[in-house]
Amino acid sequence: MSSKTTGNVMAGTHFLMGNIACAEGAIAAGCNFAAGYPITPATEIINHLAKKLPLHGGIFLQTEDEISAISSIVGASWSGCKVLTATSGPGISLMQENIGFAVATETPLVIIDVQRLGPSTGVPSIGLAGDIVQVARGSHGDYQIIALCPDGPQEMFDLTVRAFNLSEKYRVPVFLMAEGFIGHMRERVVIPDASELSLVARTIQRGAGGPMQRQDFLDAAVAPMPVFGNGLKSHVTSSCHDEHGMRNLSDPEIMHKFITKPIEKIMRHRDDIIQVEKNYKDCDIVLVAYGSVSRSAKAAAELARADGLKVGIFRFITCWPFPGEEIREMAESVKHMIVLENNCGQLFPYIKAEAAHACRVDFIGPQTLGQIHDPEYVLSRLKEMVR
């Protein structure tokens, strides 16, 4: 193993736990304020950040609860920091109201969700992708966030950096949807040199005059952020507001924009945001998966091909905004999609809605919930389906 630290980056090849790779990704991305509350299976992230952030001039605050964690990172983001919190499903549930606040106020921040088996307190140490829809739809109202699904420790690093870049670029909360398995898995992680990492920092409002002379919010092309402490006299409210940030509860036109502009801001840039891994050329059947299950899907596809079946794979790297176009395009070139999820089928209806007009769509959950799909099991189910 070789290693050298340049700037904030622990460049080199390492053997790392997913959660540690994630924390290193945050540091490499320039995170300088993190807050959190201990919870299995995410705790290693905050433990590592608590140790390393101050060495790079950052702060880790252990808050009294997850509501305080999300609230304080929103506050620090308005003070100009690159911010993060890390938790698991129970923490996400507590944070939901103020995740909505971050969406409504266009606040850049990163939330790591190392998912565990639920509902409720469930099983802390067992991973299950049970929050995949919750993070997109769990806060009240109508909105769009970005969520990324790492498939192992390497992506825990890479996608954490990407999550910061996307949040800063689009002024939006970005989720990293790890599962307990991915957070605790140890693998080779290659961390590039600082010079090879491209980092994005938000555009800060430099406009003269007060907020009434500026567009601080509701720009589908992303308004510069009127960060506090710069004499901008910014007004930030999650109540319905106009482009100056001023509350307005009477103008239907403004209500419409308050909801649609932040959504449009993401959807207009979907091609920049959405990443998928696909390998289904000349295939009749595709295994569609994300996160830990995508590893089983790849192994099962190999087995199937060795058996002479034309089986490809499709992996969501971005799951929100939902890669509908990519699914539609695939549906038109294959005969059969088999969706594998580490849950009872949360994205399955979304996939089916985009694909069912053009091909057959089936679902295979884990043989036992809480255990990763066995590739042999996937293969046998697949054979039953195509028989």
Add this chain to the structure above:
Amino acid sequence: MPTVTVLEQSCKGVEDCGICTFVCPASLFSASEKMNTAGYVPPQILNQEKCTGCRNCMIYCPDFSIVVQKNADGSNSVEEKEEDE
């Protein structure tokens, strides 16, 4: 002599507020005969020459509706005392 001005437009009315009538040590405020565009009756000041310049009315008015100017140049250099129990 201090000049006391009621900014009638922002006043929320002697009937429901009337704080100025309570805190003026010289009891100079009473309901006027007027009504502002919001429908509130602002106070009138009678016998302004009895004003001590204490600025209570200005400090207690919840709606920025009273301005006390003590000096000719408009500054407010007055001696004030804290209200005690």
Add this chain to the structure above:
Amino acid sequence: MSEIMHPLRMKYTREHVKKTTNCPGCGNGIIVQAILRAIDELGMDMDEFAFVSGIGCSAWIPSPLFNADTLHTTHGRPIAFATGVKLGKPELNVVVASGDGDLAAIGGNHLIHAARRNIGITVILVNNGIYAMTGGQTAPTTPRGVNTTTNPYGTLESVFDISSLVLAAGAPFVARWTTYHPRQITSSLKKAFTSRGFSFIEIISQCPVQYGKVTKSGSALDLLKHYKKDSIKIDKARTMDPESLKGKIVVGEFVNEQKPELSAEWTELKARVMEGRS
């Protein structure tokens, strides 16, 4: 003669905010001025401040009125947001203004932990004894035995003595005043804005429209008269027995001491570990 304007309004409020949202006679307006007067008397600039509020009538004190950075957050959470603002930019004077329901009920946990941490923010808690904005429901500060919308047959629970709670949680500066004491509020705020630690100012304030009507406590003037008549300075209260303090409002500065402040401690810690690293 040029048109006369209120100097504090002219200097410190947003030009486009034409009116305050308070009902006639609401104590919140007295607090608005008391805050601005403290800033004015200290000769400070609004750009040195960030104001954070929660949800409720009292949360409207700084927002959107004050011509400064203003963050209007969710119900109960302003202190948690403010903690992040302060740690992110320690040079800012971060001020929270919000209601008793907001800061002592739904947000009570953030309040005591902020006091314990000694994060260098100023918290102005408006104690009007009620949930005003939602229509006169019981707050943790509603006196025992009065009728409210949610206790139409009388409240059965005891009130929080919030200042004592915050004091016990470790806050280095705690004061309580009523809206009958605007000059004292200003004077305590001047200390709060220039001190480094967590500063807490509880202000007993009249809500004639909800508290006054629902609990049958009377008008704005009735409540102010009660504050005038029944307020007892802390020095005097210390010499009195609990029986004679019944129904009284103990006001004054309960504590004013120096303790290590969190954002400054972080700055030091970072310098220390970064030096150790190099």
